[in-house]
Amino acid sequence: MASLEVNFDGLVGPTHNYAGLSYGNVASLNNADAVSNPKQAALQGLAKMKAMHDMGLKQGVFAPHARPDVDALRRLGFTGNDSQVINKAAKESPVLLRAVYSASAMWTANAATVSPSLDTQDNKVHFTAANLNNKYHRSLEPQTTTALLKAMFNNNDYFVHHTHLPEQPFFGDEGAANHTRLCDSHGSKGLELFVYGASSLNNSIQGPKKYPARQTLEASQAIARLHHINHSQAIYIQQNPEVIDQGVFHNDVIAVGNENVLLCHEQAFLDQPSALDKINRAYIGDKPLHIVEVPTQSVSVEDAVKSYLFNSQLVSLEDGSMMLVAPEECKNNSNVSQYIESLLSMNNPVNTVKFFDLRQSMQNGGGPACLRLRVALTEQELAQVNPEVMMSDDKFSTLITWVDKHYRDKLTDNDLADPQLIVETQTALDELTHILALGSVYQFQR
Numbered sequence: 001m002a003s004l005e006v007n008f009d010g011l012v013g014p015t016h017n018y019a020g021l022s023y024g025n026v027a028s029l030n031n032a033d034a035v036s037n038p039k040q041a042a043l044q045g046l047a048k049m050k051a052m053h054d055m056g057l058k059q060g061v062f063a064p065h066a067r068p069d070v071d072a073l074r075r076l077g078f079t080g081n082d083s084q085v086i087n088k089a090a091k092e093s094p095v096l097l098r099a100v101y102s103a104s105a106m107w108t109a110n111a112a113t114v115s116p117s118l119d120t121q122d123n124k125v126h127f128t129a130a131n132l133n134n135k136y137h138r139s140l141e142p143q144t145t146t147a148l149l150k151a152m153f154n155n156n157d158y159f160v161h162h163t164h165l166p167e168q169p170f171f172g173d174e175g176a177a178n179h180t181r182l183c184d185s186h187g188s189k190g191l192e193l194f195v196y197g198a199s200s201l202n203n204s205i206q207g208p209k210k211y212p213a214r215q216t217l218e219a220s221q222a223i224a225r226l227h228h229i230n231h232s233q234a235i236y237i238q239q240n241p242e243v244i245d246q247g248v249f250h251n252d253v254i255a256v257g258n259e260n261v262l263l264c265h266e267q268a269f270l271d272q273p274s275a276l277d278k279i280n281r282a283y284i285g286d287k288p289l290h291i292v293e294v295p296t297q298s299v300s301v302e303d304a305v306k307s308y309l310f311n312s313q314l315v316s317l318e319d320g321s322m323m324l325v326a327p328e329e330c331k332n333n334s335n336v337s338q339y340i341e342s343l344l345s346m347n348n349p350v351n352t353v354k355f356f357d358l359r360q361s362m363q364n365g366g367g368p369a370c371l372r373l374r375v376a377l378t379e380q381e382l383a384q385v386n387p388e389v390m391m392s393d394d395k396f397s398t399l400i401t402w403v404d405k406h407y408r409d410k411l412t413d414n415d416l417a418d419p420q421l422i423v424e425t426q427t428a429l430d431e432l433t434h435i436l437a438l439g440s441v442y443q444f445q446r
């Protein structure tokens, strides 16, 4: 069946800022007081989307969420009109104000888990928004994510949308960042690999000691059940708790898969030899599965976390080869850049690399792969996707003009206390819903 992978990249929202909200994410904490540049952040993301489109890959745009989330502050007891609520929060709890202003929905690898129709019993594409309950600012995302997914994939004959899992650490779910699909090609049945950090039920499973495990086994199992994934097509592997404690807060910071290639660090999984054996045995394709393990000797976990090598995208090109879409930080780290050179000459489909400047997002712990949600679709399913969310030359120039018109090039704590920023962001997002034909997806539009 003719199928392809579409990457839906999060368009960085107008309130992108550095707030130090993600304990366990080294970059987020290190840049807690940095001054952000939302305009540059959005333009860097759009440049990647356009480059992917220019290479002939299918590229979609995932809209930002409305921030500040004033209703979230009201729920916490701040009263009055929007300006008053913001003023009170700025005085009483600047941290909460930062949280409701976070543009974290840009990292759409955490938006949802998606199972393509080739893997599901009803032959439909299944979506479940991630509850992201490990971090307060991210727990504000699932409702709007679901509304956006429904506005993008709006045909019940092809697409099924599930409610996010219960908002409770027991079912901690961080979406596609802990989910990879291995297959001969995007048009063949795949093995859905769910990677979890801890178990809520099984005490014999040792989680990390220092930083939180954001994904539980029970959440992954619930997603596989909801998505009606054929039994033989789902497996569960535990992430190495020791690397979570070194800043690997999602599996996509230490491993990346595409079709029949799994590129992972030597220390990615707990008891890695058995984990890889399990994956090899469960693989259902006919082609050889290439598992490329990166030795610690070549790239330390620290280098992996700093450079985000494994947060590169691996994409299939028309000639059957694969390209590594890496952050520029990989080029600037000599161990990593040397490793990439050797990877390209190994006997596997990865032949080329392209580097992108995504510094604004990287400084909050989000690399190329964090910024995208992969959806494998048949041609027929792709024809049902809202066409206005697909990247094109025209869409690109419309979005660049929109960013230039509405985005600030500097955002600090003082700016967050400025009620004018609410008006600015709502004006921008209202216009965006027309550009992307999304309807009234935001609370402020209802």
Ligand SMILES: N=C(N)NCCC[C@H](NC(=O)CCC(=O)O)C(=O)O
Pocket (backbone or CB within 6 Å): 017, 018, 019, 020, 021, 022, 025, 028, 029, 102, 104, 107, 109, 110, 135, 138, 177, 249, 250, 252, 253, 364, 365, 366, 367, 369, 370, 371
């Ligand atoms: N690995 C993947 N797939 N996604 C990266 C998400 C980064 C995000 N950072 C933040 O939310 C930082 C926000 C701040 O501190 O301002 C997070 O930790 O959840």
